[in-house]
Amino acid sequence: MKTITLFLALTGLNLAAFADVENFDFKDPKGVNNVVFRTDAPLESINGTATGISGSVSYDAASPGSLKGKIIVDAATLHVPNAMMQGHLQGANWLEVAKNPEITFETTSVDNVKTDGNMTTADVTGNFTLHGVSKQITIPGVKITFLKDKLKDRFPNLQGDLLVIRAAFTIKRSDFNINKGQFEDKVSDEIQLNLSIAGQAVH
Amino acid sequence: MRKKLRIASLFLAVLVLGFWFFKGHNTGWTRNTVFKPVHDPVTGLDGSVPERAFIPGVDFLAIGLGLAALQFGSSFFIRKDA
Secondary structure, three states, rough: OOHHHHHHHHHHHHHHHHEEEEEEEEOOOOOEEEEEEEEEEEEEEEEEOOOOEEEEEEEOOHHHHHHHEEEEEHHEHHHHHHHHHHHHOOOOOOOOOOOEEEEEEEEHHHEEEEEEEEEEEEEEEEEEEOOOOOEEEEEEEEEEEEEEEOOOHHOOOOOEEEEEEEEEEEEEEHHHHOOOOOOOOOOOOOEEEEEEEEEEEEE | OHHHHHHHHHHHHHHHHHHHHHOOOOOOOOEEEEEEEEEEOOOOOOOEEEEEEEEEEEEHHHHHHHHHHHHHHHHHHOOOOO
């Protein structure tokens, strides 16, 4: 009897521990989710954006450090203002989008978690895959905002929560085999990335 | 003919300059996409949606003015009007 009681208590505890974990879907029907990228080279400064974002993140508001998930960017949605430049960017000499259609980031650990109200900042480590090359990176100071029951404010016919993630970080294109050491007067090795995305968990 | 060609080249130069100036006098490369800002008041996110547009840049200006100069130059190879 004692064993059964203990089992039930532990099961109950386990269920309670997982009760608040929500899965947020980052496919945004509003089309606001975006990644802005910028290269600042001596001869040219290029700004672009990507809007084809999807993926899912599991998050527990009571334990923000348990954040886990994968964000996917459709490489074909990378846009720069000039059509010829865009052709080069997505073409065989640069990102080879036809061969590598996705840019992904999958979390492996979350550290340095600081929470204040519904806002959490953390250093998120994960595997960043670009141009078919995966590399572990740490994104410092990722801002995570949990908006409880706010989904209805975006979509009146839906009930649920929102999770907003903002991150700014820099990668080196040479780390991802993108024309290493070449054209650095026009496209800098360091690429600045700004991620602004919102995911929804429907109740 | 010579005079007409020169007037036409001048007209082309003015047209190219005017088009470039009134389409935003962009001093970078020609743009075929503009990013329209979008704001979501619920999440506070600011994004940008790419939209097709034509904003002529310095390359457009160079090609247009180059053509006008070529046209003007070619007038020297035509005999003077009688």
